Amino acid sequence: MRVEIWSDIACPWCYVGKARFDKALAGFAHRDRIEVVHRSFELDPHRAKDDVQPVLAMLSRKYGMSEAQAQAGEDNLGAQAAAEGLEYRTRGRDHGNTFDMHRLLHFAKAHGRQSELLDALYRANFAEERSVFTEGPERLVDLAAGAGLDAEAARAVLADPAAYADDVRADEEEAARLGATGVPFFVLDRRYGVSGAQPTEVFTQALTRAWADHSPLHLIDQGQRSGGAQACGPDGCAVPRS
Secondary structure (H helix, E strand, O other), X not given: OEEEEEEOOOOHHHHHHHHHHHHXXXXXXXXXXXXXXXXXXXXXXXXXXXXXXXXXXXXXHHHOOOHXXXXXXXXXXXXXXXXXXXXXXXXXXXXXXXXXXXXXXHHHXXXXXXXXXXXXXXXXXXXXXXXXXXXXXXXXXXXXXXXXXXXXXXXXXXXXXXXXXXXXXHHHHHHHHHOOOOOOEEEXXXXXXEEOOOOHHHHHHHHHHHHHXXXXXXXXXXXXXXXXXXXXXXXXXXXXXX
């Protein structure tokens, strides 16, 4: 069964939501048969690459709140992140364009290291003092290498603006078709959607329900009363006996 997760590296609730979902998945009996695919969603797609500003200033301008109110929100997020075992810098973070990070995540997906890179990007943005927005592509190359990817190949992806750009746009268009207006947004087996950083138990319930609907059909009549129903299979066809 496949679970698709739309998220953005700049989204703190995506950071928290992934941790909660990961806990639910770790305790799920069929976890080894769940494929998790991370998909792209930009919260600020029109922001220029060189337009980087402090998080508090961005929140104040975007939501019309005071910096004190914005700081209170960050403190609350820090407490919720800590409850999930995550580090979270409530002061001094910045905000910028994430398109190159999403391109790099698609590159990582092609090499089987998507989740590892996503975790590295989240930690870098929310927990570490160094910025993922102001230090240029080499900062992202270092994170990619730390996630197990080839540094030169990652550098080449970042140097080519067209590399994996269509994949990012396709994810965002698909999110719009599915009705996602915010992230994190979880889609289970293309049957169920879960919006937001829900509690772990909600993700557990969603996984359980989606798996029940996804699991193979239950056979009603297997011909047990008549000694076995006739059928054809890889070894040939059953021959009726008189």
